Amino acid sequence: MPNPSLLILPGDGIGPEVMAEVRKVIDWFAAERGLAFDVSEDLVGGAAYDAHGTPLTDETMDLAQLADAVLLGAVGGPKYDDLDFSVKPERGLLRLRKEMDLFANLRPAQCFDALADFSSLKREIVAGLDIMIVRELTSGIYFGEPRGISDDGRGGRVGINTQRYTTDEIRRVARSAFELARRRQNRVCSMEKANVMESGILWREEVQWVHDNEYPDVALSHMYADAGAMQLVRKPNQFDVIVTDNLFGDILSDAAAMLTGSLGMLPSASLGAPMANGRPKALYEPVHGSAPDIAGQGKANPIACILSLAMALRYSFDRGDDAALLEGAVERVLADGVRTVDLLGDATTRAATTSEMGDAIVAAL
Amino acid sequence: MPNPSLLILPGDGIGPEVMAEVRKVIDWFAAERGLAFDVSEDLVGGAAYDAHGTPLTDETMDLAQLADAVLLGAVGGPKYDDLDFSVKPERGLLRLRKEMDLFANLRPAQCFDALADFSSLKREIVAGLDIMIVRELTSGIYFGEPRGISDDGRGGRVGINTQRYTTDEIRRVARSAFELARRRQNRVCSMEKANVMESGILWREEVQWVHDNEYPDVALSHMYADAGAMQLVRKPNQFDVIVTDNLFGDILSDAAAMLTGSLGMLPSASLGAPMANGRPKALYEPVHGSAPDIAGQGKANPIACILSLAMALRYSFDRGDDAALLEGAVERVLADGVRTVDLLGDATTRAATTSEMGDAIVAAL
Ligand SMILES: CC(C)[C@H](C(=O)O)[C@@H](O)C(=O)O
Ligand SMILES: CC(C)[C@H](C(=O)O)[C@@H](O)C(=O)O
Numbered sequence: 258m259p260n261p262s263l264l265i266l267p268g269d270g271i272g273p274e275v276m277a278e279v280r281k282v283i284d285w286f287a288a289e290r291g292l293a294f295d296v297s298e299d300l301v302g303g304a305a306y307d308a309h310g311t312p313l314t315d316e317t318m319d320l321a322q323l324a325d326a327v328l329l330g331a332v333g334g335p336k337y338d339d340l341d342f343s344v345k346p347e348r349g350l351l352r353l354r355k356e357m358d359l360f361a362n363l364r365p366a367q368c369f370d371a372l373a374d375f376s377s378l379k380r381e382i383v384a385g386l387d388i389m390i391v392r393e394l395t396s397g398i399y400f401g402e403p404r405g406i407s408d409d410g411r412g413g414r415v416g417i418n419t420q421r422y423t424t425d426e427i428r429r430v431a432r433s434a435f436e437l438a439r440r441r442q443n444r445v446c447s448m449e450k451a452n453v454m455e456s457g458i459l460w461r462e463e464v465q466w467v468h469d470n471e472y473p474d475v476a477l478s479h480m481y482a483d484a485g486a487m488q489l490v491r492k493p494n495q496f497d498v499i500v501t502d503n504l505f506g507d508i509l510s511d512a513a514a515m516l517t518g519s520l521g522m523l524p525s526a527s528l529g530a531p532m533a534n535g536r537p538k539a540l541y542e543p544v545h546g547s548a549p550d551i552a553g554q555g556k557a558n559p560i561a562c563i564l565s566l567a568m569a570l571r572y573s574f575d576r577g578d579d580a581a582l583l584e585g586a587v588e589r590v591l592a593d594g595v596r597t598v599d600l601l602g603d604a605t606t607r608a609a610t611t612s613e614m615g616d617a618i619v620a621a622l
Numbered sequence: 623m624p625n626p627s628l629l630i631l632p633g634d635g636i637g638p639e640v641m642a643e644v645r646k647v648i649d650w651f652a653a654e655r656g657l658a659f660d661v662s663e664d665l666v667g668g669a670a671y672d673a674h675g676t677p678l679t680d681e682t683m684d685l686a687q688l689a690d691a692v693l694l695g696a697v698g699g700p701k702y703d704d705l706d707f708s709v710k711p712e713r714g715l716l717r718l719r720k721e722m723d724l725f726a727n728l729r730p731a732q733c734f735d736a737l738a739d740f741s742s743l744k745r746e747i748v749a750g751l752d753i754m755i756v757r758e759l760t761s762g763i764y765f766g767e768p769r770g771i772s773d774d775g776r777g778g779r780v781g782i783n784t785q786r787y788t789t790d791e792i793r794r795v796a797r798s799a800f801e802l803a804r805r806r807q808n809r810v811c812s813m814e815k816a817n818v819m820e821s822g823i824l825w826r827e828e829v830q831w832v833h834d835n836e837y838p839d840v841a842l843s844h845m846y847a848d849a850g851a852m853q854l855v856r857k858p859n860q861f862d863v864i865v866t867d868n869l870f871g872d873i874l875s876d877a878a879a880m881l882t883g884s885l886g887m888l889p890s891a892s893l894g895a896p897m898a899n900g901r902p903k904a905l906y907e908p909v910h911g912s913a914p915d916i917a918g919q920g921k922a923n924p925i926a927c928i929l930s931l932a933m934a935l936r937y938s939f940d941r942g943d944d945a946a947l948l949e950g951a952v953e954r955v956l957a958d959g960v961r962t963v964d965l966l967g968d969a970t971t972r973a974a975t976t977s978e979m980g981d982a983i984v985a986a987l
Contacts, residue, residue: 274687284814289623314885320913333817342820342823345817348817348902353652359985373641376846377743377744377747377855377856377857378742378743378744378855379742379744382742397699397820398763398785398819404819404820405820406820406821406823406824409788411790413788413790414788414822414828415786415787415788415789415798415824416785416786416787416788416819416821416822416823416824416825416826417766417784417785417786417820417821418784418785418819418820418821418822419782419784420763420782420784421780421781421782422780422781423778423779423781424774424778424779424780425776425778449870450869452698452712453712453716453764454763454764454769454781454783455707455769455770455771455781455783455967456771456781456782456783456784457783458707458771458781459771459779459781460781463779471844482872482873483872483873483876484871484876486851486874486876486877486880487876487877487879487880487885489879490740490742490855490875490877490881491880492742497974505817506869506874507815507848508847508848508873508874508915509851509873511852512851512854512855512877513850514852515851515852515855515856516855519830520852521733533926589632590794601641602629604942609891
């Protein structure tokens with residue numbers, strides 16, 4: 258059997274430097290655990306635009322479709338702010354999500370005990386926090402037609418986007434949420450605005466349908482998205498799995514990530530349907546962005562990207578034990594007090610560089 | 623000159639009981655400050671549905687159009703969950719907003735010092751917090767066409783809503799935000815998702831246009847709404863005025879309200895264009911909902927609704943001094959330790975009833 262293939266897309270900003278640390282970890286797993294990948298690397302986002310005039314070439318898209326898993330760093334930066342919408346770095350990422358049909362975006366919001374004091378929330382509110390947000394990723398207002406900006410016929414303009422969800426789109430992401438819940442605390446909370454949006458009514462009804470017909474054993478509740486934002490702030494540990502649409506998921510998962518105080522630590526997985534080999538199409542990326550302000554200075558925290566590799570081991574390669582090994586190494590390094598500058602707070606110890614953090618994790622392995 | 627007119631719509635749940643306390647305050651201002659209103663009262667939401675089969679009758683709509691200000695309690699409750707979308711309690715509120723053209727929803731997120739410990743955030747993060755969120759209230763995805771649920775032609779259904787904004791709609795709410803900023807810290811942050819939505823691009827460009835052409839003296843920044851949610855959690859006091867669309871405003875203002883720990887305390891104003899008498903069309907309501915679980919038990923906190931009257935004094939009747947008087951009375955009552963049950967926390971003192979809190983505020987006046 259050939260080695261499983263891994264496509265690495267470092268992207269922009271701190272993407273390349275955190276990805277360099279991930280490669281050290283990949284090498285360790287090949288040497289020590291017999292887990293060899295065929296690794297290839299390519300461009301995405303602003304880096305691809307600079308080289309090819311597009312944030313994702315068709316060739317890269319083809320490679321991503323064939324890869325057993327894609328690992329992405331981050332895209333975007335102020336340098337590209339004035340580019341036309343159609344070639345902005347974000348379009349590269351959105352094209353990957355859409356064409357690979359990665360409909361389920363898993364965003365764990367976990368609070369690392371060693372870092373609970375970094376949260377702006379009280380320690381007792383966030384300590385031990387472990388929520389899984391499942392965000393629909395290939396439909397909704399990000400992709401619905403009609404869309405665009407046109408003349409309004411009265412000397413002004415009109416901007417339009419369309420929120421559009423079908424039964425199938427809602428049911429399949431709901432299934433992902435229920436499956437995850439079964440392996441966790443068996444509770445799903447679905448969020449929408451069914452009180453003002455018909456697409457929200459459909460969302461609620463279809464999630465309920467999947468529950469009643471396929472997952473009656475899982476506890477399901479519904480919440481309006483505004484109330485959900487409130488409850489995430491008030492008492493985040495009331496949640497186990499949250500399932501919501503593309504746009505609400507974008508905002509709520511970012512809020513949830515920030516609650517934990519562990520933003521530089523949080524990975525994500527975007528999963529699609531199973532391929533011929535049984536593995537789901539998959540893309541893994543840190544929740545944090547490209548952080549152009551600190552790029553190239555050795556200040557970036559590579560942990561979110563390294564933990565994205567752990568998610569890949571778990572969800573793409575069925576190596577839950579190796580994933581746990583890697584996660585354990587990260588926790589040990591944190592417990593030992595190794596800190597990149599974002600994790601330093603008021604402490605006066607010297608900050609570890611990006612590369613030192615990567616080395617420490619490999620050493621802990 | 624006739625007395626200014628006030629239409630009171632108590633609505634559902636705790637609406638009627640908190641509104642009863644507001645009437646005590648209204649009576650005090652009539653007796654002691656020569657501020658007499660012609661007060662009328664009518665039904666909205668579930669209460670109107672129960673009586674008339676619609677959440678807002680045409681007659682009530684007409685009264686609202688003619689009133690100098692409308693004061694609303696809250697709408698909704700589980701009793702109405704299974705009603706058809708078109709007669710849900712919320713539709714009454716949305717019809718008022720839309721037909722009165724109340725495009726600017728002012729939602730102050732303020733932390734009352736006496737209550738800072740109620741926040742799930744650390745005291746030092748929220749103490750003294752004072753943000754004004756200006757939410758567009760009459761357009762966007764709440765109202766855009768096409769909308770609805772239909773067959774998808776493949777045995778399933780499709781739910782559609784449309785986000786639609788015009789130049790005029792964006793510019794007028796932007797002006798409201800800039801005007802408010804000039805009387806505060808002179809800073810506006812505009813939030814959208816211009817990186818993925820064309821309506822967000824238009825939003826950003828039009829807000830920038832209003833700034834450059836009419837308010838160059840105000841500091842303007844732009845932020846993606848997901849980053850905005852993060853920053854609200856991380857460091858909320860970086861903001862002065864935030865301006866955003868209907869849907870983002872719904873979610874971000876609820877999150878911001880919860881940050882303060884003062885949810886039962888927060889009022890809101892929804893303002894439209896000036897009427898013939900120079901006053902803006904206006905509706906005032908607490909940020910909290912109808913809280914059906916505690917309705918009718920004397921547990922509700924009337925302060926948010928009473929402070930909504932203070933906003934009415936300030937924005938509809940140009941009585942900033944009387945508004946400040948009322949706000950001062952509320953602060954004194956809190957400083958004296960009077961607490962409705964939501965403000966009690968671990969304290970063992972007896973909770974004040976809704977009515978006792980109203981009386982205490984009148985006494986403090
Ligand atoms: C970069 C951007 C297009 C993206 C999104 O809005 O989905 C990001 O915010 C995310 O959450 O992954
Ligand atoms: C009750 C509901 C229709 C309303 C909204 O979504 O606007 C509420 O959440 C609000 O924020 O005033």
